[in-house]
Amino acid sequence: MQDGNGLDHLAGERAMAQFDLQAMKVYLAGGQREYEISTKMAQLVANDPVFSKEDRVRLARKDLYKNSLRKAGHAWKTILEKGLSEVEGLKLRHFVDEPTYTDLHWGMFIPAIKGQGTEEQQHKWLPLAYKMAIIGCYAQTELGHGSNVQGLETTATFDPTTDEFIMHSPTVTSTKWWPGGLGKASTHALVYARLITDKKDHGIHAFIAPIRSLEDHTPLPNVTVGDIGVKFGNGGYNTMDNGFLRFDHVRIPRENMLMRLATVTKDGKYVRSNKPRQLGYGAMVFVRQGIVIDASIYLSRAVTIAVRYSAVRRQFGNKDEPGELQVIQYRTQQSRLFPLLATAYAYRAVGFWMKSLYADVMKRLNDNDFSTLPEVHACTAGLKSITTSVTADGIEECRKLCGGHGFLCASGLPELYAAYVPACTYEGDNTILLLQVARFLLKTLSQVSKVRPVGTAAYLGNIKQLSTQNCKVSQGHDWLNTSVLLEAFEARSARQAAAVALRLAKGSGSEAEFQENTPELVESARAHCQLILVSKFIEQLQTGTPEGIRKQLEVLCYTYAFSQLIDNAGDFLATGYVTGNQIALAKEELKHMFDKIRPNAVALVDAFDHTDDYLGSALGRYDGDVYTHLYKGAFKESLNDTVVVDGYEEYLKPVLTQNLWAPHSKL
Ligand SMILES: CCCCCCCCCCCCCCCCCCCCCCC/C=C/C(=O)SCCNC(=O)CCNC(=O)[C@H](O)C(C)(C)COP(=O)(O)OP(=O)(O)OC[C@H]1O[C@@H](n2cnc3c(N)ncnc32)[C@H](O)[C@@H]1OP(=O)(O)O
Numbered sequence: 001m002q003d004g005n006g007l008d009h010l011a012g013e014r015a016m017a018q019f020d021l022q023a024m025k026v027y028l029a030g031g032q033r034e035y036e037i038s039t040k041m042a043q044l045v046a047n048d049p050v051f052s053k054e055d056r057v058r059l060a061r062k063d064l065y066k067n068s069l070r071k072a073g074h075a076w077k078t079i080l081e082k083g084l085s086e087v088e089g090l091k092l093r094h095f096v097d098e099p100t101y102t103d104l105h106w107g108m109f110i111p112a113i114k115g116q117g118t119e120e121q122q123h124k125w126l127p128l129a130y131k132m133a134i135i136g137c138y139a140q141t142e143l144g145h146g147s148n149v150q151g152l153e154t155t156a157t158f159d160p161t162t163d164e165f166i167m168h169s170p171t172v173t174s175t176k177w178w179p180g181g182l183g184k185a186s187t188h189a190l191v192y193a194r195l196i197t198d199k200k201d202h203g204i205h206a207f208i209a210p211i212r213s214l215e216d217h218t219p220l221p222n223v224t225v226g227d228i229g230v231k232f233g234n235g236g237y238n239t240m241d242n243g244f245l246r247f248d249h250v251r252i253p254r255e256n257m258l259m260r261l262a263t264v265t266k267d268g269k270y271v272r273s274n275k276p277r278q279l280g281y282g283a284m285v286f287v288r289q290g291i292v293i294d295a296s297i298y299l300s301r302a303v304t305i306a307v308r309y310s311a312v313r314r315q316f317g318n319k320d321e322p323g324e325l326q327v328i329q330y331r332t333q334q335s336r337l338f339p340l341l342a343t344a345y346a347y348r349a350v351g352f353w354m355k356s357l358y359a360d361v362m363k364r365l366n367d368n369d370f371s372t373l374p375e376v377h378a379c380t381a382g383l384k385s386i387t388t389s390v391t392a393d394g395i396e397e398c399r400k401l402c403g404g405h406g407f408l409c410a411s412g413l414p415e416l417y418a419a420y421v422p423a424c425t426y427e428g429d430n431t432i433l434l435l436q437v438a439r440f441l442l443k444t445l446s447q448v449s450k451v452r453p454v455g456t457a458a459y460l461g462n463i464k465q466l467s468t469q470n471c472k473v474s475q476g477h478d479w480l481n482t483s484v485l486l487e488a489f490e491a492r493s494a495r496q497a498a499a500v501a502l503r504l505a506k507g508s509g510s511e512a513e514f515q516e517n518t519p520e521l522v523e524s525a526r527a528h529c530q531l532i533l534v535s536k537f538i539e540q541l542q543t544g545t546p547e548g549i550r551k552q553l554e555v556l557c558y559t560y561a562f563s564q565l566i567d568n569a570g571d572f573l574a575t576g577y578v579t580g581n582q583i584a585l586a587k588e589e590l591k592h593m594f595d596k597i598r599p600n601a602v603a604l605v606d607a608f609d610h611t612d613d614y615l616g617s618a619l620g621r622y623d624g625d626v627y628t629h630l631y632k633g634a635f636k637e638s639l640n641d642t643v644v645v646d647g648y649e650e651y652l653k654p655v656l657t658q659n660l661w662a663p664h665s666k667l
């Protein structure tokens with residue numbers, strides 16, 4: 001079958017690129033070794049029929065879940081048989097591309113034991129977990145409480161007569177609800193429960209509770225457990241068995257309480273360690289930092305599909321050029337698409353930085369240095385919030401950028417959205433997390449005269465200067481200076497934070513007043529996070545990016561910063577730091593950036609190096625052969641299994657032949 005468009009267009013697009021594609025691929029992968037591992041694992045998954053994604057959106061839940069179990073089992077077998085390293089295993093999981101119970105086992109159960117278990121406990125549990133002789137989940141959230149961890153109701157009451165804890169779910173709302181892997185796969189749950197000794201409530205602590213038999217996988221006595229039901233979208237997050245769990249006075253040994261932060265002795269004495277209790281939230285910090293780089297990956301997938309398709313798709317034309325125009329030529333398409341492309345690059349850069357931030361805090365914690373924990377918490381919480389919200393909206397925007405065909409599951413975009421959108425809620429609702437950032441900013445500002453802020457909050461040390469000096473841009477190219485841009489983001493953030501802090505300081509300090517100001521607090525937290533994103537992208541650029549890609553990264557960095565400036569123009573203007581004219585100049589500069597991106601757009605998404613198998617999209621195919629594959633794809637639709645549809649005899653034929661309605665009709 002002939003396709004008049006696709007093949008030629010993408011070849012022509014690629015010929016226009018003005019940068020070293022290979023160097024960009026290596027940069028985005030995080031280095032040569034990572035690039036090679038990534039390529040190897042992508043091929044391994046694409047060539048193994050067990051990992052096929054075909055039909056995922058058409059499978060009924062039971063089949064979808066069973067298939068996901070099959071893939072996870074096969075992945076684990078492959079890892080063992082091929083002796084894959086941890087990095088290779090992680091990459092393999094990445095390309096298999098389905099949320100499943102192993103994510104929670106490796107991503108939360110194990111990190112929580114590492115962070116909160118004593119050495120003895122780690123020796124007991126980790127070897128079992130590493131060889132997957134037990135499967136664990138992270139059972140924190142309950143029906144009644146998710147965000148408010150201190151409000152959890154499950155109890156763990158110590159019984160000194162038997163040296164056991166009695167795990168109990170006293171109310172309906174205390175039912176554990178949501179934990180991934182809990183529903184059907186896990187044998188053990190890391191349960192967050194209220195510790196009670198001698199009738200005293202010591203608040204929330206973590207316990208390892210066996211929930212299913214290691215013999216036959218049946219629930220243990222007095223444990224009620226199952227899957228919570230079908231979730232949003234076809235495929236998507238439905239490969240995961242998010243579960244419910246109730247305990248009816250279930251006894252577990254005292255040693256099953258993770259005791260690095262607090263201990264219960266045999267005679268029932270509660271002893272707190274001198275470590276901050278926030279370390280109990282360590283697994284969440286670990287996952288939140290990883291979510292930022294994941295955001296880049298998800299967004300880059302959607303953007304790859306939308307950019308390639310926009311280069312293939314033609315609509316209308318103009319009298320100056322023969323034929324119809326590629327939709328990527330339209331300024332409106334560019335102004336919606338290119339900032340998202342730049343955002344995916346920005347999040348990659350910031351994700352790399354977050355990795356090092358996390359490694360640094362872990363090193364410090366091992367040396368009992370807790371000084372950077374509040375800042376790291378604010379960074380991970382805030383950036384998790386911003387990047388997931390923008391990415392979820394960005395995927396949806398890419399779907400719209402693909403017009404009608406974006407709405408078909410064959411585009412890959414509906415499933416991508418369904419799989420991604422819960423990231424705005426899990427690991428902390430995005431608004432709740434921004435409020436955490438706001439509290440951090442308020443605290444930092446309240447101490448600014450005594451304690452010099454450090455790290456990402458260091459700019460607040462210059463609050464006086466940032467509050468008084470205004471933007472000096474007088475011509476468009478004045479904006480092409482990273483210091484000028486940075487100062488604009490710093491001034492806007494500092495002023496927004498100071499304004500709300502001042503309002504609160506003038507008040508009575510009541511909770512009601514705090515609540516009244518939460519919209520502004522959230523806005524100031526967002527401003528602070530946008531500053532971090534812009535500044536870390538700039539920082540990455542300035543620290544040794546290879547020559548062959550620096551120029552393109554600069555263009556993307558300016559595109560990202562200008563689009564943030566323009567999207568948030570209201571805030572920038574309200575602080576008084578910039579004028580309307582300066583915003584207008586930035587808008588013009590942004591258009592110049594679009595012109596620079598345009599010839600490189602397809603190559604810039606090629607650099608993400610997503611295989612066709614991984615993208616799973618007829619619109620985003622590497623060869624651009626969109627229409628042939630959309631057409632072929634329709635024949636895989638189960639409704640087309642027969643030429644005459646099942647149901648014709650019972651329901652269609654009577655309508656067509658009985659003509660019951662016509663005699664009385666006035667039509
Ligand atoms: C198919 C393939 C198969 C392959 C098979 C083989 C596999 C091999 C390898 C595979 C590997 C896979 C690995 C995958 C990797 C990872 C994947 C992860 C997957 C992610 C899935 C996600 C699932 C979702 C999980 C969850 O959602 S878990 C539940 C999360 N819940 C929340 O986030 C709750 C949000 N609420 C809170 O965080 C808190 O309650 C609160 C912060 C809002 C309030 O807390 P609290 O009331 O206690 O506190 P205060 O407000 O009083 O604050 C007290 C002070 O503490 C500070 N604080 C708060 N939080 C933290 C923190 N986290 N760290 C540090 N400090 C913190 C506050 O700032 C306060 O400080 P102050 O006193 O100075 O003001």
Ligand SMILES: Cc1cc2nc3c(=O)[nH]c(=O)nc-3n(C[C@H](O)[C@H](O)[C@H](O)COP(=O)(O)OP(=O)(O)OC[C@H]3O[C@@H](n4cnc5c(N)ncnc54)[C@H](O)[C@@H]3O)c2cc1C
Nearest residue numbers: 138139140141145146147178179180422425426427428431
């Ligand atoms: C797909 C998925 C997987 C999950 N996996 C796990 C898991 O493995 N383990 C686990 O323990 N949990 C898991 N969760 C649960 C998840 O962590 C919680 O849903 C999340 O933390 C949000 O809590 P919530 O549901 O209680 O929301 P709520 O807090 O009830 O939020 C509802 C609304 O109220 C607002 N709100 C609440 N409190 C405030 C406030 N103080 N100020 C202003 N606004 C407020 C929120 O912003 C939101 O708009 C998962 C959830 C999902 C969707």
